[in-house]
Amino acid sequence: MTRRDDYSSPTGYQGKTETACEIAAAFEDSWLELYQHVNPDALPGARDLYAPVAYVQTPVTAKPKSTSKAILNFYGAPTKNLDLPDLVHQVAASLNDHGTKALLLDDITRLRMHRADDQDALDLIRAFMSMHVTLILIGVDIPGSGLLREGRHDARTGQWVLPPSRHAKVHGLEATQTERRFDLVELDHFRYDTPPQITAWVQHLAGLEDQLRLMNAPPGMLTDGHMPEYLFERTHGVVGLLERLVEDGCQEAIDTGTECLTEPLLEGIALNLSSEPGRDPNAGEIPDVPATQAAATARQAAKRPAPRRRGRNTVFDDQGPAAEAGA
Template sequence: MNRGNVDTEPTVQERDWNPCTKAGWFAMAEAPARNRPPSRSAEELAAMPRGQRLRYDEARALWHANLGPIRTPQLAAVFDDLGEIVGSNRQDGDKVKPAAVLDALPGLGKTTAAMAFGRAFHRDQIDLYGTQVDTADGSWQRIPVVYLGLTSNTTMRSLNAMLCRFFGLPGVNRGNADLLAHRAAECVARCKTRLIIVDDVHFLDVNRRDGREVANHFKWLANTFPVTFLFVGVGLRARGLLDEGLSGADAAFSQTARRWNVLSLQPFEVASQSGRRTWRQLLLGIERELVLSQSSRGMVAAELSDYLFARSSGHFASLMSLISRGCYRAIKTGTEALSVELLDTVRIDEAAETARGELHAALDAGLMSTKPGKTSTGRKGAA
């Protein structure tokens, strides 16, 4: 990994890209990896001039806020399944390509996983086929991936406008839904787009007319566009999106349920040996990436294992928020290490804060453990 010298670099900042536009997606997909700030001892920190120390701490704050994605077994399984679906979707244009769906609870990294897969796919396509597409009417930029984020008031027309806006087409505020759809279809074909990621699909309400129209429009897009769709959302099956809002015997007529392949991400669990090993590997991966002058081996993976599970309830987003905010506080307070005492002063999302009391009690009572090799004392034969 690149460990550039932040002592002499100008102050780094957040990368303010919008992946819902072509320029933003390309900036994200083709950006180099961040430079990991070099480790410094407490003595070296104390000797730094003020400006240099400010730049160093700023670089560490940005580094800790952007850790990952960490390739956990859950993420690896999703990548393998998505790779298989997209890689085998090589049907000719007269056939419909099955779609992939990533449906999971909030805070488990669905969007992170989808964007990481899209980024890898983008790079592979550019490496395979180059940056340009030569057609009879000229050369077009290859745009392997499109990323869209739905809103609570998405309509068929606004969805098509999002597609046109991603490609940078002029006049997206003019024209009806059909005209915009055909303009987008032309760009998809000419730019050899092969994957369209549609995020926040749970915003669609199939009990409303607009929601049903957009859900049905996805079928037309799948029939028309030579791409694989990857839909990302929360509770899509429970919201009736797979059944197109049909119920009872009518649900058997849903084409969507036959075309959408549903994948999921699960929270981390410590009820099994394999779950505890996975949790430890995750914490070891995080521990290796921290840049704190007083960090030590086992600080995260051993000393804080139970505590971090109770605080995050096994949800990846909650865990990473706690880690990044804890590191920020450790730097600002000069403690330069993570501890229970320091992390107790950091608040994260309300769902995690609400669940922590019960989990802390179970861990303290020995009814559960995050440590590999241990079994829960409250259940005989736990493995």
């Protein structure tokens, strides 16, 4: 049975896509070397079309036609003037002709199960499972998204078991009656509560530091002193936010000539993900960004009520002739 994998995290920027793509790239290299970079099932005149791994991003508004076109666009296959059954058969033909063994569908949690079009797109994706290709779905909070709503968790194997599609056929494509099994791989952010968690965070910072090429960077620039704790406070252990902060910090260090990352320099950098292209905030792909210490202090000061001025004692005030006349 073809294996299926789900990569999930509670929020975006956890490194799901990078992790899955790194694994897929290693698999593709091994597979190509195994067959000397030649598709053993290639058609005559089509050896240059070998693609053991295909990566596709789920459309923001996913429908069966748009999902099929997104897959065909990876191969550069024609999609113009094709109806849905033709698109589905073209997808099956492209996967087979290019020798694709793994199909990565990123941002799969853009599908919303309360929409009929999205339910049809999910049925179509489940039908792809009968194409003898490993399906890898990548998304934010897959267990809570409803994509596994009809499935059940097998405690013995640790896998999610899904029943067949609701239809015997999905747009003319045979849907196998065998239950499909998914391995759910959850990626969470780093923690900073116990010594092993702190060690893992510092080791990650050390690996990141080894990749930096700042002229005045001292040893332990990201791992010594208060810096690990500061970086965790700024990013809450989210890998993508850490990379963004360090990248923007390096750009600032180069522009100013300091050529070193310090807390004062990073404190002047505000992370803003509101205009991230290609990300859907409604699908949880953009996490909450922790504020800098200066911004947090200013926000707390703004919320604090202003102190009341003490009133002046008027007991001994002279009210004047007008007050006496009125009395």
